[in-house]
Every structure is written in C-alpha cells, then in structure tokens.
Amino acid sequence: MKTIADIAKIAGVAKSTVSRYLNGGSVSEATKQKIEQAINETGYTPNPFAQSLKAKKTSFIGTIVPRLDSYAASHTLMGIDEYLKEHHYQMIISNTSQKIEREIEQIYHFASQKVAGIIMLATEITDAHLQAFEKVNIPILLVGQEHKEVHCILHDDYQAAYAIGEYVLQKGHRKIAYLGVTEKDIAVGKRRKQGFKAAIEKEECEVRFFETSFNKFEAQNKAAELLAEFNPTIIVCATDNIALGALRAAQLKGLKVPKDISITGFGGYDVTEIIHPGLTTAKFFYQEAGRMAAQNILNLVKEKEVPLVTVSSFEIIERESVDSIRTFHL
Known part of the structure; x- marks a missing residue:
C-alpha cells in the first residue's frame, strides 16, 4: 500500500507538498500534474481520517438508523431534523436494514464526509462499533441503547x-x-x-x-x-x-x-x-427524544458539557385491549 512519502518520491516533491495538495491547499499547476500522475500510477487512496483532522468540519450531522419503516425511528428522525434545522445544521440519513456491518461501514463513511457528529439509533453495540467510534474521533451519540463509554439518549x-x-x-x-x-x-x-x-x-x-x-x-x-x-x-x-x-x-x-x-x-x-x-x-415520546438527541450532539460538537446518559419519559396509556380478571369467593 502506497503512502504520501511514496507519492512524494515518485513526483519529486516534498511530503508536505503532497499533503497540502490532498487537503485542497495551493500548489503550482506543474506540481499538481506531477502529483496526480503519481497517484494515478500507484492507485493511491488518501486516508480520509488523516485528511479530516486538518479539514474544517461541516454543518452536517450523520444519522444512522436500522430501518426506515419503523414508527419509533421515523418520529425520532422528525425530532432530530426539526432541532437541527432550527440551529442551522442539516441531517444526513443512512438506513442500514438492521445489518451491523453496514452500521460500521457508515460510521467510517460519515467520518470521511467530515460530518460534525453522528447520531446512531442503535440496536446493539459491539466491539467493532466501539473501535470505529474511537478511530473516527468525532462526537457520537446513541439513541435507544446505552454504553458506559458513549453519550446516549435512553427511553426509560x-x-x-x-x-x-x-x-x-x-x-x-x-x-x-x-x-x-x-x-x-x-x-x-x-x-x-x-x-x-x-x-x-x-x-x-x-x-x-x-x-x-x-x-x-x-x-x-x-x-x-x-x-x-x-x-x-x-x-x-x-x-x-x-x-x-x-x-x-x-x-x-x-x-x-x-x-x-x-x-x-x-x-x-x-x-x-x-x-x-x-x-x-x-x-414513549420519540419525537421529544429526537430533539434531545440533536441538542446533545450539537453541544458535543461545540465541546460543551453533556451528561453521559439522558433519559426520556413514558406514559401508560390504558385502552380496551386488557380485561380485568375477577376472582369470586363463595
């Protein structure tokens, strides 16, 4: 696997020049052509995480959902979207069809897109999730699941x-x-x-x-x-x-x-x-939980203090589907 050092050597320029080019900095047209030729010859792919460390974050919040045909997910997304728009941020949604490997891929993909933070409507948190959270090094918040190392919004x-x-x-x-x-x-x-x-x-x-x-x-x-x-x-x-x-x-x-x-x-x-x-x-109040999630992720993005766990409320709604069982004593 080729590195920036290899590209610099082939192009006959300094590593810092290659790095500047990859991050959108100013280089001469002649130097640009040399670097591009070296990249094409080697098939070099830049490391998106190394680039994102130097690049300015966007006003996008990545949101990962296990399924879109869910009342809970759709109403949570409505709450997230409302709050983000009110604060001049935009939501990008990724549906993973309840496949854990897609969730992991999407965490890395969102990071490469330089999102400001990620909200994840999780069903399960694995070691692969935790490894991805650590590698991308951007604010991440869970909705609906709890892990001692990750900020989350929980239903009670x-x-x-x-x-x-x-x-x-x-x-x-x-x-x-x-x-x-x-x-x-x-x-x-x-x-x-x-x-x-x-x-x-x-x-x-x-x-x-x-x-x-x-x-x-x-x-x-x-x-x-x-x-x-x-x-x-x-x-x-x-x-x-x-x-x-x-x-x-x-x-x-x-x-x-x-x-x-x-x-x-x-x-x-x-x-x-x-x-x-x-x-x-x-x-459960899913839309309210979505707004809470959006508020907390923006506070994390702005490096403000946020409680590790925030709990949303619930209410028992009594309707006609439950009968009383009466015991009669003679």
Whole structure:
C-alpha cells in the first residue's frame, strides 16, 4: 500500500507538498500534474481520517438508523431534523436494514464526509462499533441503547416495563405470556424484560417468556404458537408491532380481545389508538427524544458539557385491549 512519502518520491516533491495538495491547499499547476500522475500510477487512496483532522468540519450531522419503516425511528428522525434545522445544521440519513456491518461501514463513511457528529439509533453495540467510534474521533451519540463509554439518549425501558407489570397484576392476571426479542438488544430485549420480571415477582404467577423478532408477521406466527401451547390470560408484548401481530393471531384463532385474551404493547404508535380494540401500551415520546438527541450532539460538537446518559419519559396509556380478571369467593 502506497503512502504520501511514496507519492512524494515518485513526483519529486516534498511530503508536505503532497499533503497540502490532498487537503485542497495551493500548489503550482506543474506540481499538481506531477502529483496526480503519481497517484494515478500507484492507485493511491488518501486516508480520509488523516485528511479530516486538518479539514474544517461541516454543518452536517450523520444519522444512522436500522430501518426506515419503523414508527419509533421515523418520529425520532422528525425530532432530530426539526432541532437541527432550527440551529442551522442539516441531517444526513443512512438506513442500514438492521445489518451491523453496514452500521460500521457508515460510521467510517460519515467520518470521511467530515460530518460534525453522528447520531446512531442503535440496536446493539459491539466491539467493532466501539473501535470505529474511537478511530473516527468525532462526537457520537446513541439513541435507544446505552454504553458506559458513549453519550446516549435512553427511553426509560426498565421503569416502563415495571409499570406495565404492575398494571397487569392490578388487573388480576396471573397466567402471563411475555413475547419479547433477543437480549442482544439491551433496551428492548433485556431491560424491558427485566423491568417486567421485577414487577410480577411480587405475586405468585405462572409466567412464560417467548422470543420473536420486531416483524409483526413473525410475531403473529409466534403468538399463534404460544396460544396453542400455553393458553395465557394476557400476552405482554415488547413492542406495539409485536402486539399487533399477537392481536391478529388471536383474531385468526377466533379469540376475542380482551374477553378471551388480553394484550399490551410498548411504544404508543398512532395506530394503537385507532384499531379495535385500542391497545393498552407504554407510550414513549420519540419525537421529544429526537430533539434531545440533536441538542446533545450539537453541544458535543461545540465541546460543551453533556451528561453521559439522558433519559426520556413514558406514559401508560390504558385502552380496551386488557380485561380485568375477577376472582369470586363463595
């Protein structure tokens, strides 16, 4: 692999001259032609990170999302975009289709574009992510996931799940199915499960935990399986999309919600209010979280002090999808 020193030697100029040329500095036309010829002959590719250290940062904020067809992602992006525009910054969006290798590539790509900072709507933080964060050396902020070394905006997943657990117990349910996602997703897969378990441990319950994906159709299939296997009085779902899948599975089996089976979700998506029956859910304020994320990343860009963890609020929305289980004593 050729270096600046190799290019300088072939072109017959100083390394500093090659560096100045690569960073858009002033060089004579004759020198420029020599350097370009040497680059063409060798196939030399400049190191974007070395260049970005000397170059002025832009007013762009790179935003990495795992999927665009998500209520949570789209409303978070709306909040980010609104705040950035108000402060004369612009957002560049990259969709990674839930592929970790694309997330890593995009971190490096954004850095090569000299963005001022990166907001990442993460589902999982790996060693490769942390290595990329360190290499690019620009402000990075996570939304929805937590890591002790990275600034983040969190939804209050544990407390929201604890509140849902208390609500389920209050309604008298003691035979409960929890339909979640992989614990590799710390926020949705692990924290929500932990909060729910902590709440229901206060009562003697028969609880089984099942796992699916974020896809509502896969959730529908898994819900159909657990209904045949377990016959709970309620399915507590880790997201509203999963709850929509469970609702459809129940309907296809001829079960009435909430008379035959109760269902809850997490998220507070708009559709949960207009479907019948309306879905009881823990509502998160995604747009507000997006504005908080944009505010924090700009403060990091300006080298202002920012708390490592900022927590967004939630609210339990009670609708028609949960019935009360009454115990009668003779």
